[in-house]
Amino acid sequence: MSGFVNFTDILKPRNTKFGIVKFMTKKWDPMKTLTLDKYYGPQDLKKVVADSVYIDSFLEAESLRTGVSKEQLKKKVLEYLDEIALDEQTHVMRWMGIVFLKICFMMKIGVFVNEAAVLKLKSTLGKNPVLFLPTHRSYADFCLTTYLCYHYDITLPAVAAGMDFYSMAVVGQSMRETGAFYIRRTLVGSPLYAATLRHYVRTVVAKYGAPVEFFLEGTRSRSNKSLPPKYGMLSMTLVPYFAREVSDVTVVPVNISYDRVMEQTLFAYEHLGVPKPKETTGGLLKSLHRLNDHFGNIYINLGDPISIKEYLDRSADQLVDKSIHSAESLKPLDLQQLTVDQMDKVQDIADYVVTLQQESTVVTITNLLAIVLMQSLIVDEALSLEQVVDKIDWLIDVLRKLGASVFENDLKASVERILVVHKQMVTLDGDKLMLVPALPMVVSPDVQKKMKGHILKAETMVNAIPIIQLQLYVNPVLHYLIPPALIYAVVCSGDTTREQLFASYCKLRKMLRHEFFHLEKTEEMKFTQALQYCMDNNVIRDSIQNPGTLTSGPDRELQLLLRWSVLPALTTLATCVDVMMQCRISDHAQLLKLVQERAESGRCHPYCLSLEAAANCVQGLTLYGALLRHKENEISYEVVPDKIQECHSLITSVLPKINVDFSSSNTVISTNSIKSKL
Amino acid sequence: MSPGLVTSAKNMLQNTADDKNNKRKTVNSEKTSSFSDKNKNRSADSKKKYETIIKVKSVIPRRRQDLLKWYGWGYKDSMFVLDENTTSFTGSRYLIGGKNLPYAKQWIKEHFDVDISKPHKVPQIPTTFPKSRLPDNIKQELEKITLLSTDGMDRLIRAHGQTLHDVYHLRENSFPRIPDAVVWPENHEQVEEIVNSASRHHFVIIPFGGGTSVSGSVTCPANEDRPIVVLDTSDMNSILWLDKEQLLARVQAGIVGQDLEREMRARGFTVGHEPDSYEFSTLGGWVATRASGMKKNTYGNIEDLVVQTKVVTPRGVIEKSCRVPRLSCGPEWEHIILGSEGCLGVVTEVTLKIRPLPPVVRYGSLVFPDWDSGFHFEREVARQRLQPSSIRLMDNEQFRFGHALKMEQSWGGVLLDGLKRFYITKIKGFDPLKLCVVTLLMEGSAEQVADSEKKMNAIAAQYGGVPGGAKNGEIGYTLTFVIAYVRDLALECDIVAESFETSVSWERALALCRNTKARVRSECAARRIAHYLISCRLTQTYDAGCCIYFYFGFKTVGFSDPVRVYEEIEEAARDEIIACGGSISHHHGVGKLRKKWYTSTVSEPGRLLLLAAKQALDPDNVFALGNMAFDQYTPDVVKSKL
Numbered sequence A: 001m002s003g004f005v006n007f008t009d010i011l012k013p014r015n016t017k018f019g020i021v022k023f024m025t026k027k028w029d030p031m032k033t034l035t036l037d038k039y040y041g042p043q044d045l046k047k048v049v050a051d052s053v054y055i056d057s058f059l060e061a062e063s064l065r066t067g068v069s070k071e072q073l074k075k076k077v078l079e080y081l082d083e084i085a086l087d088e089q090t091h092v093m094r095w096m097g098i099v100f101l102k103i104c105f106m107m108k109i110g111v112f113v114n115e116a117a118v119l120k121l122k123s124t125l126g127k128n129p130v131l132f133l134p135t136h137r138s139y140a141d142f143c144l145t146t147y148l149c150y151h152y153d154i155t156l157p158a159v160a161a162g163m164d165f166y167s168m169a170v171v172g173q174s175m176r177e178t179g180a181f182y183i184r185r186t187l188v189g190s191p192l193y194a195a196t197l198r199h200y201v202r203t204v205v206a207k208y209g210a211p212v213e214f215f216l217e218g219t220r221s222r223s224n225k226s227l228p229p230k231y232g233m234l235s236m237t238l239v240p241y242f243a244r245e246v247s248d249v250t251v252v253p254v255n256i257s258y259d260r261v262m263e264q265t266l267f268a269y270e271h272l273g274v275p276k277p278k279e280t281t282g283g284l285l286k287s288l289h290r291l292n293d294h295f296g297n298i299y300i301n302l303g304d305p306i307s308i309k310e311y312l313d314r315s316a317d318q319l320v321d322k323s324i325h326s327a328e329s330l331k332p333l334d335l336q337q338l339t340v341d342q343m344d345k346v347q348d349i350a351d352y353v354v355t356l357q358q359e360s361t362v363v364t365i366t367n368l369l370a371i372v373l374m375q376s377l378i379v380d381e382a383l384s385l386e387q388v389v390d391k392i393d394w395l396i397d398v399l400r401k402l403g404a405s406v407f408e409n410d411l412k413a414s415v416e417r418i419l420v421v422h423k424q425m426v427t428l429d430g431d432k433l434m435l436v437p438a439l440p441m442v443v444s445p446d447v448q449k450k451m452k453g454h455i456l457k458a459e460t461m462v463n464a465i466p467i468i469q470l471q472l473y474v475n476p477v478l479h480y481l482i483p484p485a486l487i488y489a490v491v492c493s494g495d496t497t498r499e500q501l502f503a504s505y506c507k508l509r510k511m512l513r514h515e516f517f518h519l520e521k522t523e524e525m526k527f528t529q530a531l532q533y534c535m536d537n538n539v540i541r542d543s544i545q546n547p548g549t550l551t552s553g554p555d556r557e558l559q560l561l562l563r564w565s566v567l568p569a570l571t572t573l574a575t576c577v578d579v580m581m582q583c584r585i586s587d588h589a590q591l592l593k594l595v596q597e598r599a600e601s602g603r604c605h606p607y608c609l610s611l612e613a614a615a616n617c618v619q620g621l622t623l624y625g626a627l628l629r630h631k632e633n634e635i636s637y638e639v640v641p642d643k644i645q646e647c648h649s650l651i652t653s654v655l656p657k658i659n660v661d662f663s664s665s666n667t668v669i670s671t672n673s674i675k676s677k678l
Numbered sequence B: 001m002s003p004g005l006v007t008s009a010k011n012m013l014q015n016t017a018d019d020k021n022n023k024r025k026t027v028n029s030e031k032t033s034s035f036s037d038k039n040k041n042r043s044a045d046s047k048k049k050y051e052t053i054i055k056v057k058s059v060i061p062r063r064r065q066d067l068l069k070w071y072g073w074g075y076k077d078s079m080f081v082l083d084e085n086t087t088s089f090t091g092s093r094y095l096i097g098g099k100n101l102p103y104a105k106q107w108i109k110e111h112f113d114v115d116i117s118k119p120h121k122v123p124q125i126p127t128t129f130p131k132s133r134l135p136d137n138i139k140q141e142l143e144k145i146t147l148l149s150t151d152g153m154d155r156l157i158r159a160h161g162q163t164l165h166d167v168y169h170l171r172e173n174s175f176p177r178i179p180d181a182v183v184w185p186e187n188h189e190q191v192e193e194i195v196n197s198a199s200r201h202h203f204v205i206i207p208f209g210g211g212t213s214v215s216g217s218v219t220c221p222a223n224e225d226r227p228i229v230v231l232d233t234s235d236m237n238s239i240l241w242l243d244k245e246q247l248l249a250r251v252q253a254g255i256v257g258q259d260l261e262r263e264m265r266a267r268g269f270t271v272g273h274e275p276d277s278y279e280f281s282t283l284g285g286w287v288a289t290r291a292s293g294m295k296k297n298t299y300g301n302i303e304d305l306v307v308q309t310k311v312v313t314p315r316g317v318i319e320k321s322c323r324v325p326r327l328s329c330g331p332e333w334e335h336i337i338l339g340s341e342g343c344l345g346v347v348t349e350v351t352l353k354i355r356p357l358p359p360v361v362r363y364g365s366l367v368f369p370d371w372d373s374g375f376h377f378e379r380e381v382a383r384q385r386l387q388p389s390s391i392r393l394m395d396n397e398q399f400r401f402g403h404a405l406k407m408e409q410s411w412g413g414v415l416l417d418g419l420k421r422f423y424i425t426k427i428k429g430f431d432p433l434k435l436c437v438v439t440l441l442m443e444g445s446a447e448q449v450a451d452s453e454k455k456m457n458a459i460a461a462q463y464g465g466v467p468g469g470a471k472n473g474e475i476g477y478t479l480t481f482v483i484a485y486v487r488d489l490a491l492e493c494d495i496v497a498e499s500f501e502t503s504v505s506w507e508r509a510l511a512l513c514r515n516t517k518a519r520v521r522s523e524c525a526a527r528r529i530a531h532y533l534i535s536c537r538l539t540q541t542y543d544a545g546c547c548i549y550f551y552f553g554f555k556t557v558g559f560s561d562p563v564r565v566y567e568e569i570e571e572a573a574r575d576e577i578i579a580c581g582g583s584i585s586h587h588h589g590v591g592k593l594r595k596k597w598y599t600s601t602v603s604e605p606g607r608l609l610l611l612a613a614k615q616a617l618d619p620d621n622v623f624a625l626g627n628m629a630f631d632q633y634t635p636d637v638v639k640s641k642l
């Protein structure tokens, strides 16, 4: 998907005198995802699960294992089901809708939807279960698809929600009554709960006729870019297909892109290691007044639906064929579970869907502005609004060539709109676009105690917070830029043949597998495309002096973009390598601290202070084989000397030589604004 | 890799790392598990394959000899004891346990004229055993897979079944060959590994269930040069799943009958397969011998109960890929396994039908003036397909034998007591030396049972039968289980006794019973055997025939090789049975004892088919029990013969 996309603001028509109430009292006879002779309501579902052969057999065995009576265990299952199960209360839905719309208008939000895709999907409903798999960047994600379904008269999705909502007064219950079901974060140590949940999810998919929605990434990505998927929910939801209770399952990748993520500041602090406060209804209410602000647009983009059946048939090999006739199908239907091969396939699908979510990214003006501002910081040169708009124009062209979808109408107006939305972060100082530093933070002993990582200096945080926030808006676009950026970085380190280039590229990608999610199996294709892109766009070219080798090309502007885009990740990687080479063995927490400390003292790009980025790099190095991971009481790492040496020389050779002062003396950091903020 | 399943809860909501084919899946943040964790999970998965698994605690311990008599039948604490004054049955496991049996001595005296004052010959526990021939490397390999023992006693008690021949050798500790080791696999996967190892190292495997075989099928082959490993299935006794909706259960094949039935009943169900040996015999043994249970009229024989088997052969696992009520797909290979007598592979898992427990179980009995009228009654019941769960006809000798085991008190309703005796002998004019008894076991709703009883009585009346009371019925069925203990007592009193059975069509049955008994009598006469017992009963009925069960025993004093004599007479009886149109066996199987008639029973092409099955599934003859015609199999011979 690339080029121009048409999005419709589905909130706008409600912005009339009685718009909200009229719409929220409309006749409600939604389209179901399944055409069944008998429909199971929320209470029926619980009963089906509680009375299932699976639960019965499980209790039988569990009772023997634990010595607890079957009746008692059954009671426990019923309690679990009360905790888990979704409900359906039309009046609650209508009230929630009214509140939702009111808040959206307060926040001045536009919800832009790729309507053509929704209507196309709607026209195919009724045949088999549908899974909505959205990206997860904000708590707001929880309302959006539900509202979208209401808007388009589709049965409200059954949404897997975390227990943090469950414990919130009113909100937890209201969410349940509009289709949320609750899942615990871990199933370890509670086999009975796991069994109940597993069967509940399976039953909802096979019998409920509503789309099922969950976040593959499992948690909100604090970095605004894709997390590697978790496989549990997907495996549970696909059992009905493998057991052929249903003929197919349609998976819809959904990308939700925000002009402004509500949690951006919180996330920025989390990157640095300040733990997030617990969500409470009181906290939510308190934050309400802060909602009277401009939050910009949200883009919901539905990717092309995947038919699981077709996907598996296409990748069918001997193995899959065998697994269909597995010992599993000899079991009672209710007891059928995934075989190892099927589990592998599920993981494959999950990984693939994450890439489809990436491909459905809608590049917003905020992203574009963030890139331009970040570059401006890096070259230490503030730009006028005019220049910014020009740069953005150029950038749109670059990104579209790389396959991105960019949604813009009137560029100048849009940029001005975003300046309002992000006035806490960027400002026009004079006529120059500048970054607004954070309020100085008092690092009290109390705060220090709560810090997960290295104790950072207050002055570090003042600029680190806004720059990390800015990076959060650069991040969603990076998956387009990283492949050519790495190619360019390697070529910059010296002329190279295509083969050498590919080898170094692969090594780097592997080390960054966790920082930049991608599929290993498509890497060769990705490389070829990126290389072609670099050649076509004068980033690199065939060397004239050394035939058969590649060398740097003439397009300085594009080269600059590519060079700095990979800077934070490579720097973090280099820092991890340095730290580990020095200490040889380190436990996880200590390692991250040391990386943070080194990044602070080395005045690296502030994103290198991110604990998450560091953890990702450590995992990458483990994957590469440069570190050995040990797990006793806690996780620790040990270096593999020759491998880490290999990493070290590769990374240092390709690390972009960019020295920037990210302190307040950077001309792009506004010093005036801080006063106005105070 | 074993087809383990990913059901581990650990994997569900956490990221998993997967290093299969070096294909690395993605991992997130600190909470991830390492490769080795995942691998650990995977191997654990195969064990946890069934999270609905019901681990059954068996009544029978791994050291069988701790609970069971090593030298004979049944529990150690249960046996007939005979002394100067009293006869009694010890223990408290059976209805007659701990009771005096005042009429027994008289009966024994009458039939066998043995001197009961003579000290009994309870054998000494053996202390020397043939050395295990299992090479160390194989032993070590097997020990890695599962528990193994080369202990002499462990091997001796698994060298045999329960034929007279076996028990005689056992008491004398005179087996020409005993197994070299015993292994106790816990699941299908381990069996696969063991069979694999056998194929590689060329040793012999004997699947051993409950060791209740009465055909010689499980008996250790005497002329085997390769090491012999007994694969004791008793640790494979879990119920893997139980589907109360489909009325099916998947059970590991080593489960013992009474364990299976107890577990099912505890959950409101029954398999309903109750061969008289079901206290000790196993599911796998039933399958391998085509067993038949007392209540087959309601629940079916083993072949009707089995929906699916999973069998490890040296050529791989044979199992149907679908679990369906019926299949039209060429010959049913399940029937190659049913009756394979341990010669083609190991049955590891079986999917069985189960039924809800009947609300009412009632015994009944009917008394008939003679065998023929009882027989015609049974035939009529079968014609009308009105059989209750069990219906059996005992001949007069058996009836009187039952009477001999009458307890001192408490057997209130016994036939020849008091009023009833008066009614039956005086009013009805039945001759106590001719009358026969039918015992009934009825199951179902109260209505169904009442209805069945009414109909039985009505048909009985047509053949001169009269109701004999529920208690007599119950006693008849309990005796079934203690009769097996009689042989040990008999052996101690120099009497050899054994049973043999056949199936025959209705119209030939009466003649078959008459002729076979006559043949036994004349064989005894020819050998000057004065004291013996030949008796029979009709234990199962079908549309087109019935099962006849003979008991034969004689006093051995004066014979140097009584077992040999017994076998000659049984052989003659079998020849007679076959000449009368009866079969080689209704449910005990062929084993080694009845090989002689195998080919003529199944025809020459049938024999070739049997050897072809061997060639296909076990070409190297790992399962070298040599039952049926399998002793004619050697890899080369087959090639030239086929």
Ligand SMILES: Cc1cc2nc3c(=O)[nH]c(=O)nc-3n(C[C@H](O)[C@H](O)[C@H](O)COP(=O)(O)OP(=O)(O)OC[C@H]3O[C@@H](n4cnc5c(N)ncnc54)[C@H](O)[C@@H]3O)c2cc1C
Pocket: B161, B162, B206, B207, B208, B209, B210, B211, B212, B213, B214, B217, B218, B233, B253, B254, B274, B275, B276, B277, B280, B281, B282, B283, B284, B285, B286, B287, B288, B289, B290, B291, B292, B293, B294, B341, B342, B343, B345, B346, B347, B348, B484, B587, B588, B589, B625
């Ligand atoms: C007192 C008494 C009463 C009996 N009553 C009946 C009766 O009513 N009905 C009836 O049908 N039989 C009866 N029998 C015979 C005997 O109990 C059955 O043949 C029974 O099925 C044997 O089961 P088992 O587990 O003891 O098998 P075993 O005696 O251990 O073995 C029998 C044969 O089956 C093979 N085998 C055992 N397990 C497996 C396995 N898992 N995979 C492959 N092969 C295997 C063995 O190798 C052997 O060839 C009776 C026997 C006795 C002694």
